[in-house]
Amino acid sequence: MKHLIDIKDLSVEEIDELITVAKDIMANKEKYAKKCEGKKLATLFYEPSTRTRLSFEAAMLDLGGNVLGFSSAQTSSASKGETVEDTVRMVGGYADIIAMRHPKEGAPFVASLKAEVPIINAGDGGHCHPTQTLTDLLTIHCEKHRLSDLTIGICGDLKFGRTVHSLITAMSRYSNIKIVLISPDELKLPDYVKRDVLEKNHMEYVETNDMEEYMPELDILYMTRVQQERFFNEEDYIRLKDYYILNEEKLENAKKDLCIMHPLPRVNEIAVEVDDDPRACYFKQAKYGKFIRMALILKLLEIK
Amino acid sequence: MNIDSIKNGYVIDHIEAGKSFEIYNYLNLGELDTSVAIIKNAKSNKTGKKDIIKIDENLDINLDILGYLDPKITVNKIKDGKIIEKFHPELPEKLVNVVKCKNPRCITSIEQELPHICELTDRENVVYRCKYCEEQVNR
Numbered sequence: 001m002k003h004l005i006d007i008k009d010l011s012v013e014e015i016d017e018l019i020t021v022a023k024d025i026m027a028n029k030e031k032y033a034k035k036c037e038g039k040k041l042a043t044l045f046y047e048p049s050t051r052t053r054l055s056f057e058a059a060m061l062d063l064g065g066n067v068l069g070f071s072s073a074q075t076s077s078a079s080k081g082e083t084v085e086d087t088v089r090m091v092g093g094y095a096d097i098i099a100m101r102h103p104k105e106g107a108p109f110v111a112s113l114k115a116e117v118p119i120i121n122a123g124d125g126g127h128c129h130p131t132q133t134l135t136d137l138l139t140i141h142c143e144k145h146r147l148s149d150l151t152i153g154i155c156g157d158l159k160f161g162r163t164v165h166s167l168i169t170a171m172s173r174y175s176n177i178k179i180v181l182i183s184p185d186e187l188k189l190p191d192y193v194k195r196d197v198l199e200k201n202h203m204e205y206v207e208t209n210d211m212e213e214y215m216p217e218l219d220i221l222y223m224t225r226v227q228q229e230r231f232f233n234e235e236d237y238i239r240l241k242d243y244y245i246l247n248e249e250k251l252e253n254a255k256k257d258l259c260i261m262h263p264l265p266r267v268n269e270i271a272v273e274v275d276d277d278p279r280a281c282y283f284k285q286a287k288y289g290k291f292i293r294m295a296l297i298l299k300l301l302e303i304k
Numbered sequence: 305m306n307i308d309s310i311k312n313g314y315v316i317d318h319i320e321a322g323k324s325f326e327i328y329n330y331l332n333l334g335e336l337d338t339s340v341a342i343i344k345n346a347k348s349n350k351t352g353k354k355d356i357i358k359i360d361e362n363l364d365i366n367l368d369i370l371g372y373l374d375p376k377i378t379v380n381k382i383k384d385g386k387i388i389e390k391f392h393p394e395l396p397e398k399l400v401n402v403v404k405c406k407n408p409r410c411i412t413s414i415e416q417e418l419p420h421i422c423e424l425t426d427r428e429n430v431v432y433r434c435k436y437c438e439e440q441v442n443r
Contacts, residue, residue, distance in 0.1 A: 083415050106411040106436025110418065125409040127437055192440065196426070 002300055003112040003119040007130040007166045012173050014299075018134060019141050021295035022288070029062070032294065035303050036065030042095035043069035044087065045122070046102045051264055051286055052122050052131070056099045059293035068095060073103075085114045092116040097301055099131075100124075118300040126160045131296065132263050133166040135289040136222070142288060143259045143281055144219060148174040151217050155182040155244055156224035156269060158189040163263045164224060165193050172201040179205040180214045184243045186236070187226070211244050216253045221246070223262040223269050223282075247271040251279070261285050313338075315380040315387075316357040316370065321345055323374065324355035330369055330402065333359065368396035372432070372443070397424050403441050405434035412436055 004010065010018070025032050041060040045053050048071065057067045084102065088111040091098055099120040100108045105127035112119040123129040141147055152171065158164050158181055168189075171177045179198065181189050188207065198205050208214065215221075226241045245268055246260070262270060262282040274280050298304075319327060324342045333340050338361040348354035359365070362383070370377045371393035381389035399422040405412050412418050412434070421435035432441050 083417070084411065085415075102411070103409070104411040104414055104437075105407065105409050105439070106434070109436055110411055110415070124411075125437070127409075192431075 001118055004130050004296065004300065005109050005112055005119070005121045006128045007133045007170050009130070015134070015137060018292060018295045018299060019138055021298065022138050022291040023142070025291050025294050032063055034064040035298060036060060036063035036301065039065040039097070039301060040095040041065060041067045041297065042091045042098045043067060044091065044098055044100045045069065045071045046073040048072060049101050049123065051289065052101060055286070055289045056122065056293055059290050059297055062290070063294055063297060084111050088115045088119065097297060120296065120300065123162070126162050128166055129162045130166060131289070131293055132163045133170050134292045134296065135285060136163070136167050136261065137170060138288045138292045139261060139281060139285040140220060140259070149176045150219045151178040151180065152220045152222060153180040153182055153214060153218040154222045154224070155211060157187045157226045158183040159187040160227060161224045164189070167222065168193060169197050172197050172203055177203055179203060180218065181205060181207045182209065182211050182244070184209055184240055186240060211246070212250055212253065215250065216255065218254060218258055220259045220261060221254070223260065225265065225267050225269055242268050244269055245271060246274055248273050248277065251277065254279070309385065310358050310360045310382055311385050312362045313359045313382050314365070315382060317354070317378045317380060318376055319355035319357065320374055321353035321355055324357055327357060327370065327373060330373060331365060333357070336363070367393050369399070369402055371395045372399060372402065395424055395427060395430065398422070399432060403432070403443070405437060405439060405441055407434065407437050407439040410434060410437040410439060
């Protein structure tokens, strides 16, 4: 039985396989409509999430399965002090697969130690969010038709942004990737990610706080939100939240086939006027999220 | 000051002065029935002062933790009054309930019964990370 806790749990070959299946699902929805008939997905969401939970549920429903679960810790037995381990042991008796979102880092890993059904980490604090990374990889593959030979700008909160760390880790396994890190000094990529991922894999990277400096070179611009929930200090959040706002003017020198991504929700960091730009891919990206989750559910349930 | 030499057991030498109690506690030596001597501020040619711990029994103690606490420590294994082995403990691959993860976002911060597990992720720079949240833990 396999779990997905960290994107590193999947080999490059497994990711390729998931992308292939996701693309096949997109092209042949009918073929997959009953693949999970009689199966149940439990979504255990200890903190609010719209996109991730709905995309997991939509994924399972589109595979012909059913869903059950809770969407906040207050409506679960966690409010009575039940441990994560006990909850998943119990839920494992009701469902065939579990997607877990938890504000505490490492909670899905703890769950996987005792679970009798596959566990998918649907985000654990600022730690990992592997299905977002799979979504990002599918988006890049669909939009650029490759996962190598790319210059990727990543902008915003590079310190706390879990999607950023996972994306960089995932991209480190492909060739000829250049990463442009765009952030204010306070939200720079942590040194250990630079050392353990970028430098260890000899990846080319630059750091800047000027959003436009490398714009003409970029194949992908990955925008992120400064997340209020990751700050202990309200003042720091207010000071940094509007540091970068992407608008049409800033995109003037960008490539015509730039792919603008964002894990969503967006707050102010992308002006609404950019939504109509053909280079804006973030809503498509959210849609791709359902298809890669469908492929993942099939893989973990070992359904061909 | 004289402390009897031991026949069979361990001499943990070159402990940084003042750290012997910390090591005594980490090794749970308080639970032993045998004689244990802590020598504080002994004269050292290299560092001026050092601490030493003598344990008068050949017990099966997991000394790996010493490598994590202070790699300069020397362990002498004594048999029949003679040193039969002298070594610097290696850095252990895994530490269980030795250091606590201090990340307030870690699952261990709310689920108290979980063992605190840290793994060695970078031997060269002596980096241990929490098994759950992967945050670096400090000595």
